[in-house]
Amino acid sequence: MGRSSEHQRVQREGKKRDYETCCVCGNKEKPEGHHVIDYQYGGAATLDNIVTLCQKCHKQVHRGNIDLIKF
Numbered sequence: 001m002g003r004s005s006e007h008q009r010v011q012r013e014g015k016k017r018d019y020e021t022c023c024v025c026g027n028k029e030k031p032e033g034h035h036v037i038d039y040q041y042g043g044a045a046t047l048d049n050i051v052t053l054c055q056k057c058h059k060q061v062h063r064g065n066i067d068l069i070k071f
């Protein structure tokens, strides 16, 4: 699936851009790329749509406890 491999590539680039550091809390452990707008909802595979989050913050975002629009 070309589309999903493109998203994986952008996630890697996003982590590099963010120095592998969580954008929310500054944690450097196990950073993960997160799509601000999920590509299922029309989010693009671009760096603008990627933030780097640690596992803890990533979970909070998906639970709706952190609003990424602020970041």
Ligand SMILES: [Zn+2]
Residues within 6 Å of the ligand: 022, 023, 024, 025, 026, 027, 053, 054, 055, 056, 057, 058
């Ligand atoms: Zn974090």
